[in-house]
Structures are given as C-alpha cells and as structure tokens.
Amino acid sequence: MDAKSWKASWLTLLPLLSSAQAKSLWSTRAANSSDIIRTAYPLGNGRLGALSHGAPLAEFLVLNVDSLWSGGPFEVSNYTGGNPNASVAGRLEGTRDWIFENGTGNVTELLGDDRFYGSYRVLGNLSVTVPSLAGSNTSINGYERRLDLVEGVHTTKFSADGQNIETSAFCSFPDQVCVYTIQSSRGLPALEVRLDNELVESELQNVTCFDGKGYGNDTAHVRLRGVTQLGPPEGMRYDAIARVVSGSSVQTSCNNGTRALSIVPGNNTTSIAIVVGAGTNYDPKKGTAEFGYSFRGGDPGPAVEATTRAAGMKTLDALRENHVEDFTSLTSRFSLSLPDPSSSVDTPTSELIARYNVNDTAGDPFLENLLFDYANYLFISASRPGSLPPNLQGRWSEGLGAAWSGDYHANINLQMNHWTADQTGLTDLQSPLHDYMADNWVPRGQETAKLLYGAPGWVVHNEMNIFGHTGMKSGASWANYAAAAAWMMQHVFDHWEYSQDASWLQAQGYPILKGVAEFWLDQLQVDEFFKDGTLVVNPCNSPEHGPTTFGCAHFQQLVHQVFEAVLSVKAFSGETDEAFVTNVTSSLTRLDKGFHIGEWGQIKEWKLPDSFGYDFVNDTHRHLSELVGWHPGYSLSSFLGGYSNATIQEAVAQKLYSRGEGNAEDANAGWAKVWRSACWARLNNTERAHFELRYAIDTNFVDNGFSMYSATNTPFQIDANYGIGGAVLSMLVVDLPNAFGDNSTRTVVLGPAIPAAWAGGKAEGLTLRGGVANAKVKNRSAPLRIV
Numbered sequence: 001m002d003a004k005s006w007k008a009s010w011l012t013l014l015p016l017l018s019s020a021q022a023k024s025l026w027s028t029r030a031a032n033s034s035d036i037i038r039t040a041y042p043l044g045n046g047r048l049g050a051l052s053h054g055a056p057l058a059e060f061l062v063l064n065v066d067s068l069w070s071g072g073p074f075e076v077s078n079y080t081g082g083n084p085n086a087s088v089a090g091r092l093e094g095t096r097d098w099i100f101e102n103g104t105g106n107v108t109e110l111l112g113d114d115r116f117y118g119s120y121r122v123l124g125n126l127s128v129t130v131p132s133l134a135g136s137n138t139s140i141n142g143y144e145r146r147l148d149l150v151e152g153v154h155t156t157k158f159s160a161d162g163q164n165i166e167t168s169a170f171c172s173f174p175d176q177v178c179v180y181t182i183q184s185s186r187g188l189p190a191l192e193v194r195l196d197n198e199l200v201e202s203e204l205q206n207v208t209c210f211d212g213k214g215y216g217n218d219t220a221h222v223r224l225r226g227v228t229q230l231g232p233p234e235g236m237r238y239d240a241i242a243r244v245v246s247g248s249s250v251q252t253s254c255n256n257g258t259r260a261l262s263i264v265p266g267n268n269t270t271s272i273a274i275v276v277g278a279g280t281n282y283d284p285k286k287g288t289a290e291f292g293y294s295f296r297g298g299d300p301g302p303a304v305e306a307t308t309r310a311a312g313m314k315t316l317d318a319l320r321e322n323h324v325e326d327f328t329s330l331t332s333r334f335s336l337s338l339p340d341p342s343s344s345v346d347t348p349t350s351e352l353i354a355r356y357n358v359n360d361t362a363g364d365p366f367l368e369n370l371l372f373d374y375a376n377y378l379f380i381s382a383s384r385p386g387s388l389p390p391n392l393q394g395r396w397s398e399g400l401g402a403a404w405s406g407d408y409h410a411n412i413n414l415q416m417n418h419w420t421a422d423q424t425g426l427t428d429l430q431s432p433l434h435d436y437m438a439d440n441w442v443p444r445g446q447e448t449a450k451l452l453y454g455a456p457g458w459v460v461h462n463e464m465n466i467f468g469h470t471g472m473k474s475g476a477s478w479a480n481y482a483a484a485a486a487w488m489m490q491h492v493f494d495h496w497e498y499s500q501d502a503s504w505l506q507a508q509g510y511p512i513l514k515g516v517a518e519f520w521l522d523q524l525q526v527d528e529f530f531k532d533g534t535l536v537v538n539p540c541n542s543p544e545h546g547p548t549t550f551g552c553a554h555f556q557q558l559v560h561q562v563f564e565a566v567l568s569v570k571a572f573s574g575e576t577d578e579a580f581v582t583n584v585t586s587s588l589t590r591l592d593k594g595f596h597i598g599e600w601g602q603i604k605e606w607k608l609p610d611s612f613g614y615d616f617v618n619d620t621h622r623h624l625s626e627l628v629g630w631h632p633g634y635s636l637s638s639f640l641g642g643y644s645n646a647t648i649q650e651a652v653a654q655k656l657y658s659r660g661e662g663n664a665e666d667a668n669a670g671w672a673k674v675w676r677s678a679c680w681a682r683l684n685n686t687e688r689a690h691f692e693l694r695y696a697i698d699t700n701f702v703d704n705g706f707s708m709y710s711a712t713n714t715p716f717q718i719d720a721n722y723g724i725g726g727a728v729l730s731m732l733v734v735d736l737p738n739a740f741g742d743n744s745t746r747t748v749v750l751g752p753a754i755p756a757a758w759a760g761g762k763a764e765g766l767t768l769r770g771g772v773a774n775a776k777v778k779n780r781s782a783p784l785r786i787v
Contacts, residue, residue: 023148023149023150023331023370023373024146024147024148024149024150025041025146025147025149025349025370025374025704025705026144026145026146026147026348026349027144027145027146027348027349027350027703028143028144028348029143029348029350030053030054030055030056030143030145030156031051031052031053031054031145031704032053033053033054033055033060036051036053036062036398037051037396037398037706037714037716038702038703038704038706038708038712038714038716039053039350039702039703039704040052040053040062040704041145041147041154041704042147042378042381042394042395042396042704042706043061043147043152043154043169043170043171043178043381044171044378044381044382044394044395044396045171045172045173045176045177045178045381045384046066046173046381046382046383046384046385046386046387046395046432047065047066047067047176047279047384047386047387047388048063048064048065048066048171048176048177048178048277048278048395049063049064049065049066049171049381049382049394049395049396050062050063050064050126050169050171050178051396051398052145052154052156052169054127055134056140056143056156056158056160056165057129057130057133057134057138057140057160057165058127058128058129058130058134059127059128059129059156059167059180060125060126060127061125061126061127061169061178061180061276062122062125062396062398063122063123063124063125063126063178063240063276063278064122064123064395064396064397065123065238065240065278065279065280066387066388066395067236067279067280067282067284067388067466068120068121068122068123068228068236068238068280068282069118069119069120069121069228069236069282069465069466069467070118070119070121070228070229070235070236070400070401071116071117071118071119071465071467072116072117072118072295072465072466072467072468072469073233073292073293073294073295073296073467074118074228074229074233074234074235074236074295074296074467075116075118075228075229075233075235076115076116076233077232077233079116079293079467080113080471081293081444081447081448081467081468081469081470081471082112082113082114082117082448082461082469082470082471082472082473083112083444083447083448083451083452083470083471084112084451084452084471086451087450087451087454088109088110088451088452089450089451089452089453089454089455090454091109091110092110092453092454092539095107095109095110095539096525096538096539096550099529099538099539099548099549099550100525100527100528100529100538100550101528101529103529103549103550103608103609103612104547104548104549104608104612105539105548105549106476106548107472107476107480107539107541107548108476110452110472110480111472111473111474111475111476111479111480112471112472112473112474112479113471113473113474114473114474117405117407117463117465117469117473118405118465118467119400119401119402119405119406119407120391120392120393120397120402120405120406120407121228121397121399121400121401121402121406122197122199122397122398122399122400123197123224123238123240123278124195124196124197124200124224124240125194125195125196125197125198126178126180126193126194126195126242126274126276127192127193127194127195127196128167128180128182128191128192128193128274129191129192129193129194130160130182130188130189130190130191130192131190131192132189132190133160133161133163133189138160138161139159139160139161139162140158140159140160141158141159142157142158142159143156143157143158144156144157144158145157149331149370149373149374149376149377150327150328150331150332151170151323151324151327151328151331152170152171152323152324152327152331152377152380152381153168153169153170153320153323153324154168154169154170155167155168156168163184163185163186164184164185165182165183165184165185166182166183166184167180167181167182167183168180168181169181170320170323170327171323171381172311172319172322172323172326173323173326173327173384174322174323174326175275175307175310175311175314175319175322175323176277176307176311177275177276177277177307177308177311177319178275178276178277179245179273179274179275179276179311179316179319179320179323180273180274180276181271181272181273181274181316182271182272183270183271183272184270184271185270186270187265187266187267187268187269187270188265188269188270188271188272189265190262190263190264190265191262191263191265191272192255192260192261192262192263193222193242193244193260193261193262193263193274194222194258194259194260194261195207195222195223195224195240195241195242195276196224196259197224197226199399199400200226200400203230204226204227204228204229204230204235205224205225205226205227206224206225206226207222207223207224207225207259208222208223208225208259209221209222209223209254209255209256209259209260209261210222210223210254210261211252211253211254211261212244212252213252218309219243219244219246219309219312220243220244220252220261220263221241221242221243221244221261221308221312222241222242222259222260222261223239223240223241223242224238224239224240224241225237225238225239225240225301226238236280236281236282237280237281237299237300238278238279238280238281238300239278239279239280239299239300239301239304240276240277240278240279240304241276241277241278241304241305241308242261242274242275242276242308243274243275243276243277243308243309243311243312244261244263244272244273244274244312245272245273245274245275245311245312245314245315245316245319246312246313247315248265248266248269248271248272248273249265249266249268249269250263250264250265250266250269250272251263251264251266252264271316273316273319275308275311275312275319276308277304277307277308277311278300278304279300279303279304279307280300281296281297281298281299281300282295282296282297282466283295283296283297283298284388284435284436284439284440284466285439287439287440287443287444287467287468288443289443293443293444293467293468295466295467295468327380330380330426330429331373331376331377331380332765333424333425333426333765334376334423334424334425334426334763334764334765334766334767335762335763335764335765336369336372336373336728336732336761336762336763337369337761337762337763338365338366338368338369338758338761339365339366339757339758339759339760339761340365340366341362341365341757342364342366344364344366344367345366349370349703349704349705350703350704352364352366352367352370353367353697353701353702353703353705354703356694356697356698356701357698358691358694358695358697358698358699360694361690361691361757362755362756362757363690363693363694363697363755363757365755365757365758365761367697368693368697368728368758369761370705371697371701371705371721371724371725372724372725372728374705374721375420375721375722375723375724375725375726376420376424376426376725378390378394378718378721378722379417379418379420379421379426379429379722379725380426380429381394381395382394382395383421383429383430383432383433384429384432385429385431385432386432387432388432388436388466389408389414389417389418389430389432389433389436390417390718390722391406391407391408392404392405392406392407392408392409392413392717392718392719393406393716393717393718394417394718394721396716396718402715403709403714403715403716403717404463404715404717405463405465407463407464407465408436408463408464408465409462409463410460410461410462410463410464410481410484410485410487410488411462411478411481411483411484411487411543411544411623411625412543412623412671412675412719413671413717413719414488415487415488415490415491415632416632416671416674416675416719416720416722416723416726417718417719417722418430418433418491418722419632419678419722419723419725419726419729420722420725420726420729422494422495422497422498422767423498423729423733423735423766423767423768424725424729424765424766424767425765425767425773427494427495427498427499427767428499430491430495433488433491434492434495434504434508434509434512435508436466437485437488437492437512438508438511438512440464440466440467440468441458441460441464441468441470441485442458442512442515443468444468444469444470445458445459445460445468445470445485445515446458446515447470448460448461448470448471449519451471452471452472453482453519453522453523455518455519455522455523456518456519456522457514457515457516457517457518457519457520457521457522458470458485458515458516458519459482459484459485459516459519460482460484460485461473461479461480461481461482461484462478462479462481462484462543463478463479464484476541476548477541477544477545477546478541478543478544480539480540480541480548481541481543482519482523482537482540482555483537483540483554483555483558483559485516485519486516486520486555486558486559486561486562487558487628487633489512489513489516489558489561489562489565490558490561490565490632490633492509492512492513492565493513493561493565493568493569493737495509496509496569496572497737497769497770498767498768498769498770498771499771500770500771502572505569505572505573506572506573506574509569510569510573510574510575513562513565513566513569514566514573514575514580516562517562517563517566517580517584518580520537520559520562520563521580521583521584521587523537524536524537524559524587524591525537525538525550527550527551527592527607529550529551529607530607532592533590534590534591534592535587535590535591535592536550536551536556536592536607537550537551537552537555537556537559538550538551540552540554540555542554542605542606542623542625542626543623543625544621544622544623545605545621545623545625546605546606546614547606547614549606549607549608550607551592551594551606551607551608552594552605552606552607552625552626553594553595553596553603553604553605553606553607553625553626553629554594554605554625554626554628555594556591556592556593556594556607557593557594557595557626557628557629557633557635557636558628558629558633558635559591560588560591560593560594560629560635560639561629561633561634561635561639563584563587563588563591564588564635564639564739564740566581566584567581567584567585567588567740567741568737568740592607593635593639593640594626594629594635594636595629595636595640595648595651597647597651598610598615600617600654600658601650601651601654602615602651602654602655602658603626603627603636603648603651603652603654603655604626605625605626617658618658618660619658619659620658620659620660620663620664620665620666621659621664621666622662622664622666622667622669622672623672624655624656624659624672624675624676624679626655627652627655627656627679629642630642630652630679630682631675631678631679631681631682631730632678632726634736634737636648636652637682637736638736638737638738638739639739643682643734643736649683652679652683653683653685656676656679656680656683656688659676661673661676661691661692661695662675662676662692662695662696663695663699667709667710668699668700668709668710668711669700669709669710669717669720670696670699670700670701670707670708670709670717670719670720670721670723670724671707671717671719671720671723673692673693673695673696673699673700673720674692674693674696674720674723674724674726674727675723675727676688676692677689677690677691677692677693677696677727677730677731678723678726678727678730680692680753681727681730681731681752681753682730682734682752684752684753685753686731686753686754686755689727689730689731689753690731690753690755690757692727693724693727693728693731696720696724696727697724699711699712700712700720701720705721706718706721707719707720707721707724730752730753731751731752731753731754731755732750732751732752732754732763732766733748733749733750733751733752733766733768734748734749734752735748735749735768735769737769746769748768
C-alpha cells in the first residue's frame with residue numbers, strides 16, 4: 001500500500017441466493033465451420049490463438065500467431081509508418097491561427113498515407129480426421145463441447161457407433177504450443193492430420209509431411225511454411241509444425257498427394273496427442289532507425305522446430321499439467337460468484353444468450369458472471385509476456401484480411417481491451433502493451449512528433465499496426481488524434497498504482513510517460529479564441545465526431561491526466577530534471593481542464609460556444625469522448641472532485657441521457673453500451689448501469705460469447721468482451737487516485753451500483769491502488785471490510 005491513506009465505504013448485500021460455480025461455456029452442437037467466429041470457442045497462450053470447430057471426427061483448429069501481418073516494410077522497402085518524407089510542421093502555425101480566428105478549420109496538410117498499412121491475418125488450419133468413422137453412416141450420440149474458463153481447456157465428448165471418444169485442446173504458455181488430443185474408450189482407429197491454408201496462393205506456401213522414418217530422432221509431423229509476398233521485398237516468413245507426441249504406439253506415413261500425415265495406432269493405443277507451434281520472422285526489437293525500421297528478424301523455422309520437438313518429447317500428462325498449473329494460477333487471482341436463480345448452469349451457453357432479454361430487469365446473473373469470467377479468460381489467453389497485446393480481434397481471426405485490419409485503435413478500443421487487468425490481479429500480464437508502446441510506437445513516434453509537429457517527445461494517432469505506423473491516416477475526423485498516447489499513459493500510471501513496481505517504472509514506464517508529457521508541453525497553445533489565458537490543444541478532433549477545432553474536452557482531460565501522472569510518480573521515477581517538472585507544474589496550473597457546461601446543462605464536447613451548433617441534444621454518437629475523464633479516466637471524477645460534486649455529476653448525466661443507449665445510425669456496437677454502463681456505475685446509478693450491461697448482452701453477444709460490432713452481425717470486435725468485465729468492475733468498486741498534492745484520505749467505494757439481482761454474490765481478490773490485494777465484496781451480517 002502506498003503512502004496515501006484510504007477508507008472503505010461499506011456495502012451490505014441482500015440475503016444469499018444459490019450461486020453456481022461452474023465456469024465454462026458449453027454446447028450440444030458442434031461449432032459451425034461456415035460461421036466460425038460466432039460459434040467456435042477460442043484458445044490462446046498469448047502468441048498463439050486457436051478456434052475449435054467442425055463436426056465430430058473431423059475437427060479443426062483455426063490457428064493464429066500474433067505477429068503474422070501483411071503490409072509494412074514486408075510489403076514495401078521504403079515504408080514510412082505513415083510519416084511524411086519531410087517536415088510539414090511549419091504549416092501548423094497557419095492552421096492554428098485560422099482555427100483560433102474562426103473556431104474550426106482543417107488539418108488537410110498533415111494527413112498521411114494509408115497504403116501498405118497491412119492487416120492481421122490467419123495462419124492456417126490444423127485438421128484431425130478419423131476417416132473410417134467420419135462418414136454420414138456413423139451414429140453420433142451424446143455430443144457436448146465445453147470450454148473450461150478456469151483451466152483453459154476445450155473438451156469435446158461424444159459416442160460414435162457406441163465408441164466413446166473425447167478430444168481436447170489447449171494452448172500452453174509454458175511449452176509455447178497448442179495441444180490437440182483424441183482418446184477413445186477402446187483402440188483408436190486411424191487418423192489423418194493436415195496443416196494448411198486454402199486461402200493462400202500455392203506459390204506463397206509450402207506444405208510438407210514427414211513420417212518420422214530415416215532422419216535421425218525427428219518425429220512424425222506436418223509443416224506449413226510460407227511468405228506473405230514473393231517480393232521484392234520479400235514478405236513476412238511464417239512457419240508452423242504439427243508434431244505427434246512421442247511415446248504412443250503408432251505407425252505413421254505421408255500421403256504425398258495431400259501432404260497429410262496418416263497415423264495408425266497400435267492395438268492398445270487409446271490416446272494420441274499432437275502439438276503445434278508457430279512463429280514468424282517479425283522482430284519487435286528491430287523497429288528502430290538502427291535497423292531501418294525493418295522489424296525483420298531471422299528465419300522462424302529453427303525456433304519452431306526446437307519448440308515443437310521439446311514439447312513433443314513430453315507426455316500428454318506433463319503438457320497438460322504444465323498448462324493447467326500455469327493457467328489456474330492466473331484465473332484464481334480473482335473470483336466473482338453471482339447467484340443462479342434460474343439454474344442457468346444447466347443450459348447451453350448459446351441458449352442462455354439467445355433467451356437473454358434486456359427488458360427483464362433481473363437479467364441473468366449467472367450469464368453476466370460467465371461473461372465477466374470470459375473477459376478475464378480472453379485476456380489471459382491473448383496477453384502474455386513476449387506476445388503482442390490483444391488487437392481488435394484479440395488473437396482470433398479467420399481471414400487474410402480483418403475488419404479495420406484487426407489493428408490497434410487507440411481512441412477507446414485498445415484501452416477497453418485492458419479494462420479488467422489491474423483490478424483482477426492480472427496487471428503483470430500487461431507487459432505486452434508496455435513493450436509494444438516502447439518498441440513499436442516510441443521510435444517512429446519520435447519522428448512523427450518532429451515531422452508533423454516540430455515537437456520533442458513522441459506521438460501516435462488513432463490506428464496503429466505492428467510496423468510502427470505512428471503518422472496520421474487519411475480522414476481527419478478519426479486520424480487527427482494525437483491524444484492516443486496521452487490516453488495510453490493512463491495505463492502506464494495505473495500499472496504503477498496497482499503494482500508499485502518501481503524498477504519497471506524507472507526502466508520503462510516513466511520514460512514513456514515523460515516523452516508524452518514533453519510533446520504536450522511543446523504543443524499546448526494559449527487560447528486566442530476566448531483569450532482566457534488557458535492552455536488548449538489546437539488543432540484537435542474529438543474522436544470520430546465533429547469538427548477540427550481547439551480545446552476538445554477529450555484532449556484537455558487526457559493532457560490533465562498526463563501532467564498529474566508525471567507529478568505523482570516523480571518521487572519514484574528517478575527524475576532529476578527540475579526544469580521539466582517545473583514546466584509540467586506551471587502548465588498544469590494554466591491548463592484548460594476540459595470541463596465546461598453547455599446551455600442545456602451538459603458537459604460540452606468542445607470549448608466552442610453553443611451557438612456553433614455542434615453540441616446538441618440527442619446526439620447519439622457512439623463515442624463518449626468528453627467523458628473520458630469520468631470513466632475510465634479520472635480527470636473529472638477525481639482530480640476535479642466530480643465523484644462528490646453534484647454540478648459535475650449532473651453535467652455528465654445530462655450528456656449520458658442525451659447520448660442514448662449505444663445504438664444509433666453510426667453504429668450498434670457492444671463497446672458503446674458497456675462504456676455507458678461503466679459511466680452510469682460511476683454515477684452510482686444502478687438501474688442505468690445494469691440496463692446498459694443487459695442491453696449489450698442482448699444486442700451484441702452471440703453463441704460463443706463473442707461480441708459483434710453490428711448487433712449480432714459480423715465483424716467480430718473483441719473490445720466489448722473485455723469492456724463488459726470493466727463495466728462489472730465499475731459496478732463493484734470505485735477506486736480513484738488522488739490528485740497530486742492532495743493528501744486527504746482516499747475513499748474506496750465498494751458496491752456503488754450492484755443490482756438487486758446480484759444479492760448474495762461474492763467477489764474475492766479485488767486489487768486496489770497501492771498494491772492492496774484480496775479485497776472481498778460479499779454478503780455479511782456485519783458491515784463489509786477489506787481483508
């Protein structure tokens with residue numbers, strides 16, 4: 001616990017109801033191979049992702065590897081990361097003058113090039129077929145598939161012509177492979193294993209099969225090697241191997257026509273396991289000027305060979321034990337147990353989701369709990385040391401191109417992906433995010449700061465790939481977003497607050513934070529429109545909404561948080577530059593904090609006078625940009641005292657009512673609804689918070705628990721899956737940092753917006769700022785306490 005004191009605001013829940021502890025998604029129908037993204041259950045170990053689908057006796061794993069992308073320097077040798085070839089910063093002065101004189105303007109001369117940006121893409125398919133039983137004449141009974149969210153294991157069980165068969169799959173972080181197993185109640189019939197990608201042109205990939213005979217100690221395997229383009233320049237290389245685990249009594253052979261591996265088990269063999277590993281020649285440490293921003297590493301083949309060979313030499317029991325021990329060590333850190341008054345535990349997950357009705361004010365606490373657990377499961381599966389952070393699709397994509405490139409949108413989506421980690425004890429799993437910013441954004445972002453703004457420090461904009469794309473793209477309303485890095489600094493500050501890791505702060509966290517602060521110290525302008533002496537951002541666009549103007553509330557609140565963060569951590573950061581600290585302090589004093597009330601009592605999105613007509617009643621735009629300092633941030637809710645200030649609360653509520661429920665002409669996305677839920681929860685408005693949570697589940701969640709962007713229609717976008725976890729946490733606790741220099745008692749509020757239907761529920765393992773862990777929220781006859 002840090003030096004700040006705090007007190008708990010006690011909460012007493014209602015009498016205990018029955019609470020189911022099952023933590024799994026399950027179905028009595030196979031995942032639909034023509035609708036994989038809405039029916040298949042996901043697995044992952046950070047770097048690798050898999051989606052299990054297909055009919056009994058002919059199962060598939062759609063495989064992803066985090067760094068497999070098209071585009072960037074693997075597509076064109078002179079890739080610039082969206083930056084211009086020469087400075088355009090000199091054009092800013094005229095742009096700013098125009099905006100201050102007229103209120104609005106444009107940034108046409110700063111806009112960049114979208115070409116060669118690339119996309120996240122699928123690796124391929126592992127298929128395991130039992131040819132003798134896969135025909136239509138086989139009688140299949142008792143089919144069930146289940147994804148265990150605690151252990152991270154997918155299991156399928158059924159009977160085929162009276163023979164009990166079970167398959168399982170998991171992706172192991174300790175062994176860096178995914179493992180597929182098939183076992184039977186009696187001797188297994190022959191299997192056929194393939195590893196391929198039918199979406200890729202034949203000249204770009206090479207599939208080989210090795211039967212394990214005559215080549216030293218190598219074991220039987222199939223291998224998929226490819227390149228994203230022939231070049232020049234040569235595209236990204238990728239390599240994947242599916243290898244039979246040794247120790248089984250089997251005979252193997254290769255079909256040279258299909259490149260399939262045939263496995264004929266011995267008479268007494270009832271179980272066969274296959275490990276699959278993959279990699280690319282993407283190197284995140286080679287995205288600097290020293291390496292020509294190439295991100296190009298060595299051949300991934302030797303590492304994939306070594307990893308799969310090492311895993312293949314282990315027993316299935318050892319592989320599974322390593323995985324389960326690792327996975328449960330993470331899923332056990334936090335536990336939420338809500339009631340199950342309808343015995344939903346006995347109903348297949350897809351049916352629970354289909355029958356869920358927003359208009360039932362009780363909702364289904366069991367399903368709401370399950371989707372919260374799913375959020376944590378998906379984060380553990382997609383964010384591990386050494387991986388890239390979860391992108392717009394987490395780790396799970398099925399095509400060669402993804403919606404919005406499956407990239408990193410940093411005007412809510414990337415942030416929402418990380419809403420649950422700190423408070424559920426998973427803050428250490430955010431190292432992929434910190435490494436990504438340090439390795440991918442900062443080097444090229446320093447160039448962007450100089451070329452576009454003539455500024456020190458570093459900056460990125462709204463859309464980022466894995467190749468250091470830090471410049472603007474081509475549409476001002478969404479590309480003119482220099483606040484992206486400022487928002488991400490909330491995650492740097494929060495990681496410090498929850499972890500108290502001073503070594504990390506000094507080595508990585510603070511240098512990143514300081515670079516963003518240096519950029520904004522240079523870029524703030526004295527407000528020449530209102531001439532009120534305040535410092536404002538000019539130019540700015542409120543994310544994907546409204547004009548190019550100055551003093552956007554969103555930007556102002558985020559810069560406020562950056563400066564506060566610098567001052568709050570400086571005593572632990574090793575900072576010796578007193579001039580820098582003094583500049584931050586004085587600029588913070590003069591900074592417009594992004595809170596102004598409009599003519600209908602709302603918090604304003606822009607500083608512009610209401611007469612300009614941009615901030616109007618019933619503008620139902622999906623973004624809540626001017627509320628970033630309310631939730632998930634704290635410029636408004638804490639630093640300006642909003643959590644106990646009726647004026648700020650009323651202005652926030654007015655905007656929330658006006659903004660609608662998160663379904664409008666511009667989008668019907670789940671993330672817009674769960675963001676609203678979290679904002680209402682911070683207003684202690686249980687009814688509205690729970691409504692928005694229910695509305696998201698009813699409207700956007702599909703059979704496999706994934707959230708879709710357009711109601712239940714694709715594309716799949718994972719942010720609402722993570723965001724629903726953050727919304728639930730906001731209903732369980734309010735844990736805000738104090739402003740720098742505020743030494744008053746810090747209040748932690750437990751249960752600000754707990755629905756009556758959750759009565760008798762329990763949350764254990766809640767982490768608070770200052771590294772305080774194991775807080776419990778549960779039913780008691782006496783007042784609650786944090787233990």
